Amino acid sequence: MAYAIIAGVPVQLGLYAGTLPLIVYTLFGSSKFLSVGPVSIVSLIAFSGISGITEPGSAHFVELIILLGLMVGFIHLIMSFFKVGDFFDFISPSVINGFISAAAIIIIVNQLKSIMGISLPEYQNFFQYVMEVIVKLPQVNPYTLTIGLVSVFILVLLKKCTPRSPGPLLVVLVSIFLVGVFDVHKMGVDIVGEIPKGLPKLKINLPSLYTIQLLFPTALIIAFISFLESYAVVKSFNNREKEPINTNKELLGLGLANIASSFTGSIPVAGALSRTAVNYQSGAKSRLALLLTASFIIISLLYLTPLFYFLPKASLAAIIMVAVSSLVKFKQYSLNHAPGELFIFLSTFISTLMLDIFWGLLIGIIFSILLSQIRKALY
Template identity: 35%
Template sequence: MNDGGKPGAAWRRLFPFLQWAAMVNGRTLRADAQAGLTNAIIVLPQGVAYALIAGLPPEFGLYAAIIPAIIAALFGSSWHLISGPTAAMSVVVFTAVSPLAEPGSDLFIKLALTLTLMKGVFQLLLAMARLGVLVNFVSHSVVIGFTAGAAVLIAVSQLPGLLGLALATDGSVPETLRQLILHLSEVNPYSLGIGLLTLLCCVLIRHYRPRWPNMLLALIIAALATALVDPGRQHIALLGAIPAGLPPFSLPDFSLGSISALASGALAISLLGLVEAASIARAVASRSHQRLDGNQEFVGQGLSNVVGAFFSCYASSGSFTRTGVNYTSGARTPLAAVFASLFLLLILLLGSDLTAWLPMPAMAGLLLLVAWNLVDFHHIRLIVRAARSEATVLLVTFAATLLVALEFAIYAGVLLSLVFYLKRTSQPRIVSMLPDPDARHPVFVSAEQRRLPYCPQLRIIRIEGSLFFGAVNHVQEYLQNIREPRLLILGSGINFVDIVGAEMLVQEARRRRAEGGDLYFANLKEGIQRFLDRNQLLEELGRDHIFPNKGRAIHHIYDRLDPAVCKTCTARIFKECHLAPPGTVAGQEDS
């Protein structure tokens, strides 16, 4: 098959892993395998914790870290995104299903899998509708702010484990910090020492031996140190053995009652999952300089949930922690996610008892380093210096990430970005244009750049922006404040006009003509002229008032100026002013 003369393009769309298969070689396989092994170890406590948050047995969190990660890696577009259970998805699953069944019960599990399947179907429908462009509304400032906020969330969530404290909190940053302050006297020095040792080893290995698997080696050193300082396992919390076994085949509940009850929650969770995954993918892609396909990412996320629902996997999305570990561990291709899943599967089958020796403070130390690496200090400085609006978007997104649900933080940032965008587009720049007296050939320059005299009878302006309903009031006020009776609008900067904008131009033309003046246009784009013609507005504006260029427009308008005013005028800024008085230049060569 071929597409656009490129054989195999259709196959690469159906099987996107064919696009990066050529990148795979011995070096990338080693890097991906090392990153995958580190990721598999990191996700063990995380997957168990997230499953408990979702109201499911702990092994379901590990199942959700295996199957969806493979499917999303092979059918998505990001090189580094790893899908699996996340805090946001776990909370939403619990919120959506707990009113319908007892958490942990067989019915609860079935409904959670049904919710997962419906989520995947909704995501695939969005992909089929080619709505991947929706992720373009998540601006760079939103991504940077969201990433920094998520980094703080990860860091704060790991502090109790690092300090050896068992705190009863709601998981929010303010409450966790409050509890930490109240229990500082109970800090476990053994846990703190192992956590800091892990962090230090990871930093030193990465600095002096950057090609070595720093996170994995740091974990091994931490496990050995724990065995030496706490042989009786009394002072340092360990991960412990986990249930062994393959992800079992499962069937969601297909009853109409269950589907109806979960429909609204499934739609919400599908949208939240897409925004979460797309934001994480874009955050990492901004560092790896990869170009993402938003629609393909929708496909990968949808398929991972549809397939996962039949293998005891609850709702998955892009994982900030796992993706961060994957990137900082040196992953090169999506095979790192596949390796992570396979290693996790092997650990489940063969070495579940080995996890009993991994210290929890060491995990916390590694995740603190991951959180630090997620903060893009360089781009934060650039955004803060660039524009107040972008800095505001960044700060609001960052603060919302810490204070409200993760997905609503993204919504807040996107909404604020759109507000600033609409504010900018609702006030298009309007520039007065004047001929440059020093140019050999007729050249018009902005009156803002040069102090030049104006014609008392004709103002020439260029509108740089679209004339839509939001911009009409601003443009209309500007036009009504122009004292010159005749106005020429240069339309080369107008890309779009809606019916409200067109009606405003007609009203301005009528007003000026009633006062003895007129309104003219030059350089209007063809699409805008077709729109005006299709809506019977071209006749009202006057076809003879629309010119292909400003030279012809000025030549035509000059012949209709008041000769008495021209006689006393000292500006004489147009070429016609030096040829003949108005009313006598008809038939002369166009400017």
């Protein structure tokens, strides 16, 4: 829902993106763990690209963002057909670890505004954002902060004591109950609020040639960034389980998922780092978990949306922060590590944190290829 707001569309479109697209990816993708749906970077790029064409929030804006997902999907299918994914099999694991570590930290700091109950500008780079947080400290809502910190404490405690316990579910239920009983939302605590009931109407609209020309630059950027992010997430979790990656099948699954998202009237999708981390830490070992996730979202849309009215956003932020914290890979790298791999890890990590996700991953890939060529020349 938060990503739908970032994209400038109604909140239910964010939920729609977690239904049919996730089912389609489960059928055609290769990863057991990757949770496909709306993500922050894709939502931001979509909003920026389309807001330059038409008024945000208008019916035309929503129509264009739905068509954008269709175009992104077809670009992924073309990349899969020409086996562009084979190129990514040669990328060093240090690139992926550096990217995932920085992305996890970016996700954590972006949740601070929900944990603290303050408003912050969009994330530009790590230090600038942290300075904004420090400046806004006097404006922190004590009730929101208490809910957020207690949620984090419960999640960490349950994770250490009983790793398989449904900590996130417990936090959601307890926080809804407490906010509803004690009316904490009247004290400035931000809650999810009303969510429209019902499933999306399935339909597909083909863009005109003029619309394709308008949306193509944005669609191309999203297609590459969404796959780079999804590939990095898949590689990180598949490496933990020592499972191979079929990159071209990932492109196929992601492309069909984006087409399915357009078909449901939703926004472009990608592999989500935070939701994949929650899925993995919950003990998921097969794609059945992804199908169950989509099923529960569908059930929620049909019958349960009123129950989430009092859900505090601070609790959702706490769940995300705890889930992605384990993805930071500093302990794997030290001065005793291979100098080349350490350099690749640090350059990817720092550039992702200080520049942005796309440039950080691209810089890491370039250094990885250069180092590989140097090694071949020397040995």
